[in-house]
Amino acid sequence: MKVSVDRSVCYGSAECAHRVPAVFAFEDGYGVVRPGRAESGDRPEVQEAAEKCPSQAIRLTAGTA
Incomplete structure (x- = not known):
């Protein structure tokens, strides 16, 4: 599963x-996914971060093959 920040x-x-x-960094006033970490959406702690994001900006999407 892919993770991104809107x-x-x-x-x-x-x-x-x-x-x-x-997996995440804070750059220019926004949360971002670190380079090479976009495929980390299956990790439980990333899923929890998405659930707890106050602005609901973290997106988890199915990866494409």
């Missing part, structure tokens, strides 16, 4: 970067 929705709480710093 910057048009993110309001910069940095909650994701605090919860899962191996």
Whole structure:
């Protein structure tokens, strides 16, 4: 499963970067997925970060083969 952050929705709480710093970072006032970590959506801590995101900006989508 792929993970992404919708910057048009993110309001910069940095909650994701605090919860899962191996996958998320905080750059230019927004949460971002670290390079090479987009395929981390199956990790339970990433799914929890998506559920707990105050702006609901974290997207989990099925990867395409």
